[in-house]
Amino acid sequence: MPPTPFLSSVRPLLLGLACLSIGFPLGTPAAPDASDERSSEEAEWEAAWEAAEERARQEARARAVNEGDLVFLDRPPAPEAARMEKRLDLDRESLENGWAPMHQCHHNLDPAPAVQIVYNAERTRNIRITDSDGVGQAKVDGPSVQMRDIERGASLCVTADVLAIRPHPDAAGYVVDNGPFMRRFLDGYYPMQVHLELNWPAGMLALERSTPPAQPGLAIQANERGVTLDAHFEGRLESRLHLVRGKGSE
Numbered sequence: 715m716p717p718t719p720f721l722s723s724v725r726p727l728l729l730g731l732a733c734l735s736i737g738f739p740l741g742t743p744a745a746p747d748a749s750d751e752r753s754s755e756e757a758e759w760e761a762a763w764e765a766a767e768e769r770a771r772q773e774a775r776a777r778a779v780n781e782g783d784l785v786f787l788d789r790p791p792a793p794e795a796a797r798m799e800k801r802l803d804l805d806r807e808s809l810e811n812g813w814a815p816m817h818q819c820h821h822n823l824d825p826a827p828a829v830q831i832v833y834n835a836e837r838t839r840n841i842r843i844t845d846s847d848g849v850g851q852a853k854v855d856g857p858s859v860q861m862r863d864i865e866r867g868a869s870l871c872v873t874a875d876v877l878a879i880r881p882h883p884d885a886a887g888y889v890v891d892n893g894p895f896m897r898r899f900l901d902g903y904y905p906m907q908v909h910l911e912l913n914w915p916a917g918m919l920a921l922e923r924s925t926p927p928a929q930p931g932l933a934i935q936a937n938e939r940g941v942t943l944d945a946h947f948e949g950r951l952e953s954r955l956h957l958v959r960g961k962g963s964e
């Protein structure tokens with residue numbers, strides 16, 4: 715049985731790594747009173763989390779897991795492996811205020827009663843669910859996306875505005891930090907794939923350095939229009955891209 719994913723790490727279930735709220739009625743209330751409806755919905759979400767946590771505890775006892783150390787995997791990922799895709803579109807205004815639109819999709823989710831994706835509240839706004847498949851219920855709740863009744867191989871996509879780029883604190887140019895990316899299960903971390911795409915107008919920026927650098931399990935490609943990063947790993951991945959002004963910015 716595959717582990718339950720952690721998209722982040724607030725409640726014991728998620729992937730890591732995250733508003734227009736999409737909500738669903740979660741049962742027939744005993745009375746038409748609005749407070750009863752809210753209590754019923756909260757109780758059902760709480761029951762789903764308790765079931766998910768119990769399953770996580772059972773699976774944790776079944777195998778030893780990575781405890782958070784970053785390990786890049788040079789073997790090809792399995793076709794059904796968990797995968798996260800993230801795209802940031804920078805423009806000249808982004809260099810002034812730091813904000814950029816983000817498109818993010820989580821693919822091949824593990825089956826679970828409940829999963830949450832949690833974002834940094836100070837760096838993320840206007841979260842919207844744009845697509846989902848194999849997810850019974852999904853809603854935006856503050857800086858998080860809450861999901862219930864996730865089927866094997868499910869997917870979910872969101873868009874948001876994120877504080878993506880800032881001046882480099884110690885050198886010329888800019889810094890784009892991403893992560894931590896993780897597939898967390900209680901205190902263990904499991905293999906996942908990340909595809910990060912950073913786009914900008916031709917010649918506006920250029921890649922100066924990537925931390926961590928390219929290596930087996932981490933491919934980095936750059937051209938005058940952006941950078942792509944493909945990683946296959948266990949543990950917690952934090953990426954820092956040092957960008958400088960390109961020839962087209964002069």
